[in-house]
Amino acid sequence: MRYLSIDNIEPGSFLGKPIYNSHGTILLGEHFQLTEVFLNRLKELGFVGLYIEDQVSEGIQIKDVISEQLRLEASLKLESIVKNRGSLSQVQPIISDIVDNIIENRNVMIQMHKLLGYHSYTYTHCINVGILSVCMGAKMGLNRDQLLKLGTAGILHDIGKNNIPKEILDKPGKLTGAEFEIIKGHPVFGYNMIKDTIELSSVTKIGVLQHHERCDGSGYPRGLKKDEISLYGKIIAIADTYDALTSDRSYRPAYSPFEAYEYLLGDGDTHYDIAIVNIFAKCIAVYPVGSCVELSDGAKAIVVKNSTLYALRPVVRNINTNEVIDLTNDKRYLSLCITKIIE
Incomplete structure (x- = not known):
């Protein structure tokens, strides 16, 4: 099984995992054979990629920490709470x-991997940031209550x-200075919405x-520096940036996981806490299984397992x-590395 962008899926391919619509209803089941008609309809519904089974990925299983169904259900519950003005403690x-x-x-x-595109971004992004933040916290040894x-x-x-x-x-275009100042108000708006919620x-x-907030003081709303920012603020900043970068937006296509990781690494200890960025690298598959x-050396390969060390x-x-090659542990291939992702 592997993930492919929907534009690169050939008619006749078989689904590797069930897919759900934006309301959490199953659309097509595992092993369903995709015709050109179905692929075009899925594009119309906003799907940007799917898990498929093919000869290249034979025998490869992709284990989800959080299933697509649970992410969708969580996103729908969050949307319902917000739109119905329920207590935000209900999350x-x-x-x-x-x-x-x-x-x-x-x-x-x-x-x-993102299956649905931009139109489902708002609440899915919030759930993804929650997931990524908890993953980092778990790697840092936080207990269940802290998580x-x-x-x-x-x-x-x-x-x-x-x-x-x-x-x-x-x-879709660049924000004006005045518009960006309005956007910069959202952390304070959010805080004011929950500050009196005793739960x-x-x-x-x-x-x-x-x-x-950013470690060099360039963030907002208060321009805090590294030692002034809470642990949760630092963790969520990394999760928020990563998920935003790897999502299709109205003004740009998504970064690959590798590109987003390199962005965070390059900005480490300027905007982000580099120690937490390094922990994040142990949580996220920079080259996801099935890539x-x-x-x-010019050879084409498929990722079958990730390394939590490198x-x-x-x-x-x-x-x-x-041939299966362990790029971390096989001493014969110390100089061999991945140069790019292909489909």
């Missing part, structure tokens, strides 16, 4: 399920954007307020010879 059962799944699968790296508070802050981090006009949020902890509220890659050196299988 805590959502994050409880996510925390339990991550604790149970703490040694599995997150594979966060619940962190995950809740992750899910609620952008809640203040409900006070931002939609035409600004969805603007939410103070560390959760501060995490929401500080998720756009086709080109090696430095994000850039997974276990791969040569597509032509079927």
